[in-house]
Amino acid sequence: MGPMTSPAETSLERLPERIVGPRVELRIWHPAWADELSTAILNSLDELRPFMPWAAEEPLSSEARREIMTARREEWREGGDGFYTIFLDGRVIGNCGLHHRAGPGLLEIGYWIDSDHTGRGYATEAAELLRAAALAHPGIDHAIIRHDRANPASGRVAARAGFVFAAERPADQVPGGDRIEWLWRSMSLPGFAVRPERPRDVEAIATVVEAAFGSPVEAGLVADIRASPRYLPDLALVAEIDDPATPEGRRVVGHVMISGCALRTGDGTERPIVMLSPLAVAPDVQRHGVGAALVRRVVDGAAAVGEPLVVLEGNPAYYRRFGFEPADRYGIKLLLPDWAPPEAGQVLLLSNHEPGLTGTVIYPPAFDGLE
Numbered sequence: 001m002g003p004m005t006s007p008a009e010t011s012l013e014r015l016p017e018r019i020v021g022p023r024v025e026l027r028i029w030h031p032a033w034a035d036e037l038s039t040a041i042l043n044s045l046d047e048l049r050p051f052m053p054w055a056a057e058e059p060l061s062s063e064a065r066r067e068i069m070t071a072r073r074e075e076w077r078e079g080g081d082g083f084y085t086i087f088l089d090g091r092v093i094g095n096c097g098l099h100h101r102a103g104p105g106l107l108e109i110g111y112w113i114d115s116d117h118t119g120r121g122y123a124t125e126a127a128e129l130l131r132a133a134a135l136a137h138p139g140i141d142h143a144i145i146r147h148d149r150a151n152p153a154s155g156r157v158a159a160r161a162g163f164v165f166a167a168e169r170p171a172d173q174v175p176g177g178d179r180i181e182w183l184w185r186s187m188s189l190p191g192f193a194v195r196p197e198r199p200r201d202v203e204a205i206a207t208v209v210e211a212a213f214g215s216p217v218e219a220g221l222v223a224d225i226r227a228s229p230r231y232l233p234d235l236a237l238v239a240e241i242d243d244p245a246t247p248e249g250r251r252v253v254g255h256v257m258i259s260g261c262a263l264r265t266g267d268g269t270e271r272p273i274v275m276l277s278p279l280a281v282a283p284d285v286q287r288h289g290v291g292a293a294l295v296r297r298v299v300d301g302a303a304a305v306g307e308p309l310v311v312l313e314g315n316p317a318y319y320r321r322f323g324f325e326p327a328d329r330y331g332i333k334l335l336l337p338d339w340a341p342p343e344a345g346q347v348l349l350l351s352n353h354e355p356g357l358t359g360t361v362i363y364p365p366a367f368d369g370l371e
Contacts, residue, residue, distance in 0.1 A: 164289025191242030331358030
């Protein structure tokens, strides 16, 4: 979700009036839809008020909403911002927008989905459609998304929609949360996609992992995990981009694995859990959001198959943005190398997490000998 306010600047060329996706359709505001939009807002008001400044003025009367929608439509006709109603099978399920307020060469994306329709990828689809429309608009170099740090669901939408985490900074327009906002910028890598690894990717993956770590050790770890019973093929992902210099026209530029390990509990029993390791991005595309996209997608995959949590060893400053926290906070111990700070042992609690699940992480044989 992002703030949705009146336009600050205009472009001489109109934004598209209608954008059609695989499931949702975005249409520039029309007063005929005022009552349907009001119903969606009222249904979601408790979720909207902490993060949307305009929600403080809700609920509006039908007449007031029609006037606002008419005014915004006229501003769009003159080249201003695009306020879009999100339709699913002809029904209003939310709202989104493209806004010029971020400055020259930029369009800011805002979005929200009716509470009855969240968690189904509609916000991500809308953000992807708006990103494509923004980058196709004359004079626009990037699309951006801003949201309160206390609203991680919006960050997951941004990552899935192909945006790169760009900055964390103070925010003075957010009514709730912790008044710190996260800024995301559209990715500039052509044809970027994340998918499960395939057998033909093995050599390319090894090349990326070795280049990323500057050592063959981690590439060997990937191979050992893949050959072990702890390998989870649906949670071994690659990132690829268009590359006309390769015979296939595509190049693997990133890799991540979540694989099985165990948690030894206080009574000595071992409970199967999963671990994220390693994460690798080709040096020439680092700092473009490749790693973030891989992490978001792979932890979503772990949640989808019912895993209770994900553990890892890594930089807390990097993994915090994905929701990882110090593992010892939850009674989970990772046996770290002597050089690693205690906070490097981290855990992400997933929706299937069981309170009281504590113990020591037992690494599988593939990790033997690693420091």
